[in-house]
Amino acid sequence: MSFKGVFVAAACGASMLACSAILGLQEPTVDDTIEGGTPDSGGGDTGGGGDTGGGDVAVDSACGADLQTDPANCGTCGHDCLGGACSAGVCQPALVANSTSIGPYAMVLSGTTLYFTNTRGSQLASVWSIDKTATNGSPTELADYGSGYTTPIVSGLPLGIAVQGNYFYVSLYANGGENGNWEAGIDRCPLTGCTTKTIAYYGINSYAVVASSTNVYFGQDDFNDVASLQKANPDLSGRTAFTTPANEVNGLAMDGSDLYYGTSDGVFHCAATCDATALTQGQSDDAELLALDSKNVYFTSTPFGDAYSVQSVSRSGGAPKTISTKPMQPFGVATDGTNVYFTDIGDTSNSQTGAVYVCPVAGCNGAEVQLSNGAAAGDNPRPIVVDTNAIYWGTRGGHIWRLAK
Numbered sequence: 001m002s003f004k005g006v007f008v009a010a011a012c013g014a015s016m017l018a019c020s021a022i023l024g025l026q027e028p029t030v031d032d033t034i035e036g037g038t039p040d041s042g043g044g045d046t047g048g049g050g051d052t053g054g055g056d057v058a059v060d061s062a063c064g065a066d067l068q069t070d071p072a073n074c075g076t077c078g079h080d081c082l083g084g085a086c087s088a089g090v091c092q093p094a095l096v097a098n099s100t101s102i103g104p105y106a107m108v109l110s111g112t113t114l115y116f117t118n119t120r121g122s123q124l125a126s127v128w129s130i131d132k133t134a135t136n137g138s139p140t141e142l143a144d145y146g147s148g149y150t151t152p153i154v155s156g157l158p159l160g161i162a163v164q165g166n167y168f169y170v171s172l173y174a175n176g177g178e179n180g181n182w183e184a185g186i187d188r189c190p191l192t193g194c195t196t197k198t199i200a201y202y203g204i205n206s207y208a209v210v211a212s213s214t215n216v217y218f219g220q221d222d223f224n225d226v227a228s229l230q231k232a233n234p235d236l237s238g239r240t241a242f243t244t245p246a247n248e249v250n251g252l253a254m255d256g257s258d259l260y261y262g263t264s265d266g267v268f269h270c271a272a273t274c275d276a277t278a279l280t281q282g283q284s285d286d287a288e289l290l291a292l293d294s295k296n297v298y299f300t301s302t303p304f305g306d307a308y309s310v311q312s313v314s315r316s317g318g319a320p321k322t323i324s325t326k327p328m329q330p331f332g333v334a335t336d337g338t339n340v341y342f343t344d345i346g347d348t349s350n351s352q353t354g355a356v357y358v359c360p361v362a363g364c365n366g367a368e369v370q371l372s373n374g375a376a377a378g379d380n381p382r383p384i385v386v387d388t389n390a391i392y393w394g395t396r397g398g399h400i401w402r403l404a405k
Helices: none
Strands: 096-098 102-112 113-118 127-129 142-143 157-164 165-174 183-192 197-201 209-210 215-220 226-228 239-240 249-255 259-264 264-269 288-294 297-300 309-314 321-324 329-334 339-344 355-360 381-386 390-395 399-404
Touching: 102 157, 102 381, 102 390, 113 288, 113 355, 127 309, 142 183, 157 215, 165 209, 197 309, 197 339, 209 249, 215 249, 259 339, 288 329, 297 329, 309 329, 309 339, 321 339, 321 355, 339 381, 355 381
Parallel strands: 157 209, 249 288, 329 381
Antiparallel strands: 096 399, 102 113, 113 127, 127 142, 157 165, 165 183, 183 197, 209 215, 215 226, 226 239, 249 259, 259 264, 259 288, 288 297, 297 309, 309 321, 329 339, 339 355, 381 390, 390 399
């Protein structure tokens, strides 16, 4: 999948100032093939013809469209902007959701639905969903954790979210307890919403959660380890803790039976019985959120008192590689195996700051391409996910955006 008119190949040098501009670049030469996937089937050039229109309007003979302004044929014939405008042959972000109730923190895409946890807005401490194809739509609230539970007493902010089967799972974090019990835990709800709230496991604080077909895995930040729960038990009992040589489990990612987690001590890998292996060779990268492709683990790094960055490490272990040091405060990271996408939340005291960037998986080399522009620029972007055709990100200010690749 290409960024039609957006992304120049990694070979463009630092002297080409356009490489770091906001959108508006010439036709890219980036490889359309994603490892493990298929080449772009909907956005490629349909070939031949050249311009047949008169004056300043460039009409392509293959599709009879103005490739500079037609959102269904933007940059090349058949390249659909998925609800966004086409400006100078480049797709612009489309607004999926706009609500003062929300401020997405973590987001996952399952099927055609975006699910996200919410830590800001009028509906603080909640979980929502919205169709990924919506345009200026209204998200649906699925769970409200602000009111807590009565038995046991559980509340707190939902941070991590995972979707597997007919359920979503959230990790809750709170800084205090009531009646001797921690107010946080791991919860499970049907994708249709929590009409009857049933806490899955409580008594811990957790930033992150992932799920397989048989188990739920989560970080226990009060104990600095990773644990699993058996999904076959209605109450998700059968907890198994994996002792790890790591502090503060910040992010989790899973591929088959392979579990990866980001900690203040770097990136770790578990397989089967979870005999933890430090992939980053003991370097203290303070790894936060993670993304996977077939070769690498990508992660945001926010070490105390040191420069923030986006990095990668081989899934077989090795020295971390810097992808970008541009973000003031990196937050979300995603990959499609060809490119790495990441958000910069910017200055949280200024809602006009922040950005969304893309680079090749080999690294940016100072040529980050900013994908957020116009109304989609700034607004403190946080979570980001991708699929075959588009990038989706949520902002602290209550928006979700979609940008066609």
